[in-house]
Amino acid sequence: MAYNAENYKRIASQFKDKNLRAKQDAEARRAELHERLPQVAEIDRALAATGPRIMREALNGREGLEERIRRIEEGNALLLEARNEILRASGYPEDYSAVHYECDECMDTGFINGKMCKCLRTALNYAGYESSGVLKLIEKQNFDTFDLKYYGGNEKINMERILSRAKTYAEGFDGISMRNLLFMGTTGLGKTHLSSAIAKVIIDNGYDVIYESAQNIFADFEAERFGRVLAGEDRTSRYFACDLLIIDDLGTEMQTQFTVPCLYNLVNTRLISEKSMIISTNIRKEELLAKYSDRITSRLFGEFEICVFAGKDIRSQKRIMQLKGNG
Numbered sequence: 001m002a003y004n005a006e007n008y009k010r011i012a013s014q015f016k017d018k019n020l021r022a023k024q025d026a027e028a029r030r031a032e033l034h035e036r037l038p039q040v041a042e043i044d045r046a047l048a049a050t051g052p053r054i055m056r057e058a059l060n061g062r063e064g065l066e067e068r069i070r071r072i073e074e075g076n077a078l079l080l081e082a083r084n085e086i087l088r089a090s091g092y093p094e095d096y097s098a099v100h101y102e103c104d105e106c107m108d109t110g111f112i113n114g115k116m117c118k119c120l121r122t123a124l125n126y127a128g129y130e131s132s133g134v135l136k137l138i139e140k141q142n143f144d145t146f147d148l149k150y151y152g153g154n155e156k157i158n159m160e161r162i163l164s165r166a167k168t169y170a171e172g173f174d175g176i177s178m179r180n181l182l183f184m185g186t187t188g189l190g191k192t193h194l195s196s197a198i199a200k201v202i203i204d205n206g207y208d209v210i211y212e213s214a215q216n217i218f219a220d221f222e223a224e225r226f227g228r229v230l231a232g233e234d235r236t237s238r239y240f241a242c243d244l245l246i247i248d249d250l251g252t253e254m255q256t257q258f259t260v261p262c263l264y265n266l267v268n269t270r271l272i273s274e275k276s277m278i279i280s281t282n283i284r285k286e287e288l289l290a291k292y293s294d295r296i297t298s299r300l301f302g303e304f305e306i307c308v309f310a311g312k313d314i315r316s317q318k319r320i321m322q323l324k325g326n327g
């Protein structure tokens, strides 16, 4: 598990605030009750004295202690009943001054007996979708929505193989063993869909994923290189640090003298530190070879498992189906 450290810090502090606020709000409601209903204040004072009373009884000797404690408890039950009655009569719910947590299971601490509560995991996953850049994509483009009906014949067999590989990749991702995929094929064949689907599973399993277009990645590096960022602003270290980097649409970026060394540095550094990547590209092998240096392509074709997407553009198939449906 290597949740994005910044997300973790931010969300842990949100949980702390949430827990504190729930207690403070309850305290404020209790104070309001005591102000309006002095009898309730009196009952609460009596109930609060239960601990010291039991302690005193224990000091008075063991003889009949159980019976004495039982009497205190019976008295408390009567007090509570009376308290509830007063609240109901005054139009308050019985649990008005109780602490209302968002999550009753962990009382907004995020942990139950040292284990992460699912509410914290959900919050971290959501933050992971956001910071990875797939938040908008994953809703529509996940494994559940991937449809093989748009592929026929051999292309379908090919796609089934890629889909199954994508699933084992996502489920087997452990943040330690490096596995790199290179998705090749023209637009509209499901490369983005599968990248997003993989990202969701891996984020859900607690890893730090970045999904970004090649264009934006290069823009971030350039902005830093040429001082077009705020002082102290760091846009690029996350590309090196994340558990999985997904580079979408390599080859469509505007090429500058800076693009090739930047890509080499990024890919090479991640390979050396054994951090996984998925790169997708619409351009053919020859074009990749022409666009980038041998140093890069030899790494892409040597260190990445190549998945070649084939078929007919799904977006245009969908459009045609819609037209037919409407006509």
Ligand SMILES: [Zn+2]
Pocket: 103, 104, 105, 106, 107, 108, 109, 110, 111, 117, 118, 119, 120
């Ligand atoms: Zn919880």
